[in-house]
Amino acid sequence: MRPVAVLASRVRYEEKRIFAALERRGVAFTHVDTRRFGAELEGAPDGPPEYAAALNREISHSRALYASLLLEARGVATVNTSEAIAVCGDKVRTSLLLRRAGIPTPRTAVALSPEEGADAAERLGFPVVIKPLTGSWGRLVAAVHDRAQAETVLEHRAALPSPQQHIIYLQEFVDKPGRDVRVIVAGDEVVGATYRYSDGWRTNAARGARSAPCPPTPELTEPARAAARAVGGGVLGVDLVEGPAGPLVLEVNHAVEFQGFQQAHGDAVDVADAIVSHVLDAASGARSREAV
């Protein structure tokens, strides 16, 4: 079999686990540092693609998106696909697809300028959460409790140079029980779930939230699986919050980090191995299509 490409400019705990899982299974792989990757657009090389599949672990959303696009143009099966990356990297696109699929989410509004943002927040009803369209780890996410706070946050957003920061994405603030839920999905398989506990209102692992095993009940796994499917499928981290009326999907992450998740589950779950299984399935599917 041709090698599997693992795209990553930063090799963290997760990538080391994935490399080890590939080695345990005897799968040939090439680590491609995406900072040093490029491809000509004029015609794919003759013969089969250079990689059996590409696992995209790039931490930069822009580089991840274009790396998958370039490899797909050369006939390489990608995990995740450029389509899934494009959707997950844009909270508006994600929310629209989740809504279309009938998946419960917090009430959401979008304002196309910071000036319109305060009125949109007022219509949604305080408290609201203002989030950037792209980005994760809870960065630049603000909970605002009244119009004055909203105007302050929006004034700062208006001062940021990127036009994308001037598109304002707002969600109702869901009063959660000090935790949220991360479900990791690979294809149609739910790898597992964790609670993420935090003393603050943001429960991102990157902000120091503590992970603990969460029973993967259908109430959580079914919306998570449906959300993964709605954004295009692949290896995805689905974040849910337990609202008063049931779980709501907050977002879907295309480059899922799983250090806290893995450490919470110990030997009961092997996330890296599940990811490798899914990549090998993608490679096998691509080989079948080439043979036709």
Next chain:
Amino acid sequence: MTLTCPECEGPVLLTEPVRLSEVAQCADCSSELEVVGLDPVTLDLAPEIEEDWGE
């Protein structure tokens, strides 16, 4: 494997096998470091977090 932090010269512990582009943190000065060479293993300061980084 223990290397020297390029920022503060403190000891930096890396778990083997060491991989290219691997990130590590110096326990002394908290600098984030990146493995930029394997033969010999060489550390440099890791790039700063960019706006579009994340999961």
